[in-house]
Amino acid sequence: MASIPVEHFPHGAFPARGDDYLSCRRGLLSWAFTLDHKRIGVMYLFAVLAAFLLGGIFAMLIRAQLLKPDGLLFHGATTGAYRPYNQVFTVHGAVMIFLVLIPGIPAAFGNFVLPLMLGAKDVAFPRLNLWSYYLFVLGMLLALGSVVFGGVDTGWTFYTPYSTETSGPVILLVSGAFVLGFSSIFTGINFIVTMHTLRPRGMTWFRMPLFLWALYATAIIQIIATPVLGITLLLLIFERIFHLGIVDSRYGGDPILFQHFFWFYSHPAVYIMILPAMGVMSEVVSTFARREIFGYRFIAMSSVAIATIGFLIWGHHMFPNGQSPLLNAIFSALTMLVSIPSAIKVWNWLATLFKGSLDFKTPMCYALAFMSLFAIGGLTGLYLATLVVDVHVHDTYFLVAHFHYVMNGGVMIMFICAVHYWWPKMTGRLYNETWGRIGCLLWWIAFNLTFFPQFLMGTQGMPRRYATYLPEYQSYHVWSSVGAFMQMGAAVLVAGYLIYSLYRGPRAPANPWGGSTLEWTCASPPPPDNFKTPPAVGRPYDHRGLEWDEKTGGYVRTNPNTGQ
């Protein structure tokens, strides 16, 4: 008979200073050499947020440039005048992809939450975990070094032969991405082994919270696809130095081959980004609807299906490059197919709202924002999968808008959602709900203002990566820029009240939202070893018996969750 796992911290009591993972040891070295998955997760979060700020600043530069058809910031009579703009969008893309979206949810929140949710004391390989963090920092420094040493103007896709010919520290940036790949692989290995070996008694595969299923599917992609990126980037470096003639047409190579290699990683990589975001969505929707998630097995299996089909559709990035119609047909059909598991998830989240008891706390507001933005992002993917339509909108702002609806409106909105959802658990503090909701609404409006006009101008033919454009597109660009500046404003607002909460926010209870997964049975912030005894594991989304407790301002379980 399992007992109610609150033995460390009876209700009404917050952990004493020195009992939680943040204050148990002090000093810079205690962080630098920590093996605690929670501290490593926090360090990742810090690094990712810093990169997010940097990528955001570069986004503002892009949008400022595009306020005027001839360019506001970088303009001139000669083509060389636009090189800085090309460097800016390259940095924006590379930083956001490699330093924010890919590590964002899995490395920061995966590390923090995975062992807690699983009921384990740590990940399987804590030292590897720290090593992967330092690889991340090294990769980040290399990538940012390329900005300091002159800037790279290849675009984040590094397409040959331009990337092998252009001047600038391309090798530095590519090496950065190479090292970041290893960090990603190590994290993936760690997660897979943890989920296989460290599940406590009672935590069967189908009792794992859906965030863990999402992380598992993500980790599979990380360890299978990322080595291909590593090989490709090495090949690019060798091509630049030794002119091997494999992907550089000047020496007899084939640029299309590079695109195949590159997208074999980089398409599955978008699922490395979106799957964990979908996992967060499943957690948040269930918690704030205060009911069991609808269609648990379908959501879990759709993650695996996305990870599998996601490997087979990279060719849709290359529809207009002259590849054979047969190849185009196959990639188009498979791309259509990958939309099905995503659609299944959306329907199941929707059904979870049905007959729930919906509490519109800040994370739930972000979840609803995600539903609308991801619906647009996902459905516009079908336009791009439809061959004849893609031939028109490929490499236009339609594609830019689609990608940002999925990546910014999907992944980053869920990343910010995750920050809010697990903030009390990570920091032990509560932020201001009113400001949280205002921030979410502002962000949602600003986001749509930024990217919806881009769909329109994309179908009207505005190409991407243009430093200058025809005057007829100006109104769209101006609306888009205004929206982008508003997003920056929303981000500053969110950062403001979150930082304020660190110093002045009220202490957080163990379970402020009524979450039913195991991380909410630990104190906020959790003790360094998470669980003194293996926790009792029941069904993951059983909200029966979770009752509001006025004294602690949180939820407490009044009946044991025995999995019946």
Added chain:
Amino acid sequence: MTNWCLLAKGGMWLGPAASTSAQRHDAVFYTVLYVTGFFFFLVMALMLTFVVLYRRRKGQHPENAPTHNTGLEIAWTIIPLGVVTTFFVLGFRAFLEDDTPPANAEVIDVEAKQWFFNFTYPNGAQGDRLYLRRNQAVTLQLHSADVLHSLYIPAFRVQRNAVPGRTVLLWFEPTELGTYPVFCTQYCGDGHSRMTTEAEVLDDAAYQTRMAELANIFQDPVAKQPLPYVAVGQILYKTAGCAQCHTIDGTKGTGPTWLGLYKRDQQFSKPPDITLKASDDDAKWDAYLRESVLEPSAKVVKGYQDVMPSYKAQFSGSPYKDKKLAAMIEYMKSLDNYGPSGTPKYYKPLPVPKDAEAAATPPQATGGPTAGKTEPGKQLPPPLPAGPGPEGPRQK
């Protein structure tokens, strides 16, 4: 005049449709738009309904909320599957038509370079603008001289990449007279956003006239008289893509300015130990200028990058093209400004070609015999008084 309202531009979506492929595309696009729009509003309507109906009320617990329903799961797997299968079939069928040129399609060769397109028409004429005939299918034969490019004409709903080392075909049939923007959509470096031109759809008569003019740039289309070489060179400077990188007013571009280029002391980064001096003789300078056009990588001026593509396809291979090169070099030389008050010091104008001679040399359709390559000087006709020719006759 900028229209600030996003909705009032003759429809929110898509621009003017001016080809048969545009009709095929738009039918599929709107089908996808309406179906996905339906599903989007369905999801949003359900979400908002649930948000209102099931908002948390005090003391209320969700009762008997269903946790799974296999029938429903299968339904919302099968129905979207049917929808996307339909999209696939519609999209693929239209794509196949867009991918298979009809037998009567005329072939226009397109060479994409940093940062312009060079179109070669069936009669051998070349230029940086795309001229088309209404209701005449054309196949564009795309290739690249340097890096990846892409040719995109939104009004025709067509786009294909120009891949170095490959030839990619693209066909369409314009249906409406007019002028439409042409873009490069594959990022290709510094001048990517400047790599734009226009496609002009003409009726048959106007197209024939235009082609005849374009085929003989040595003749003034208005005065029906031969042009001086320097004037032809000036036209080529604009239409062959030189102006993208080389200025003629002394400002630094991607490449060296042409102002005062002739007989200016030159230092090279590649090969490093060679210099060219003002005192070097005319033949050496002529050879250098020819080489910079045809083999730009052979000598790279210090302070500039080795990025210029070769212009062999446009300026060598037939007597006509050799003559174009001579005109080009003539124009470069005319920009030497070492004389008093900016007048050329070294440049001595070549004679204007004799009237009918230029017109009588029909340009070769595709790459003439290289064996017939001669010194440009040898083809020159007897002297005639130099025309003024400060402005090219071809106005855009």
